Amino acid sequence: MWILFAILSAFFAATTSILAKLGIQGINSNLATAIRTVVVLLMAWGIVFVTGTQNQISSISQKSWIFLVLSGIATGLSWLFYYKALQLGDASKVVPIDKFSVVISMVLAFIILKEALTFKTVLGGIFITIGTFILII
Template sequence: MWAVYALCSAFFAALTSILAKVGIEGVNSNLATAVRTAVVLVMAWLVVFVTGAEGGVWNIGRKSWLFLVLSGLATGASWLFYFKALQIGEASKVIPVDKFSVVLGILMAFVFLHEAVTAKTLIGGALIAIGTFVLIL
């Protein structure tokens, strides 16, 4: 089931990029990121309330709070850089280069989470890395 969710994520991430590229025309990239973030914030809290998960906020531990906040800061930085790149670059180049995060995420999962290194993961990551560098050069 995780693959279905991941494919849905990929579809909406692609759609997000195209919609953002059209919407960012003539708009400051930081302002555009703030507008997008506000919409995501409202949507996320709506889902929390619709699913009845709001009570769980009191059960989040300190370590989880710390890492969720750090993750949010990393997401914010990513979105700010992404929107600036999207504003000044071609979407067909910015989008796949942004997905180099997949390779970096794989490497960080190996180093920090001690996940198993498999041939399939290494080959897939290498192909993504090669594709990224072909687009950059």
């Protein structure tokens, strides 16, 4: 089931990029990011309340709070830089460079999370890296 969710994530991430490029024309990229963030915030809390999971907030550990807040900061910075890059550059070039985060995430997963380093993951990371660099040279 996780593969279906991952494919849906990729699809919606792709549409996000195109819709964002269309939407930021003539608008400050930081303002556009703020508007997008409000929409995401409303959707996320709406899902929490529809699924009835809001009562789990009190059981979140301090460690989880710290990492979730840090993740939120990283997401915010990522979105701000992404929207600025998208405003200044072609979506067909900005998006693949942004998706180089896949390789960075893989490296961090090996180092920080101690996930298994396999031939397939290394080869996949190499191909993504080559593809990214072909697009930016």
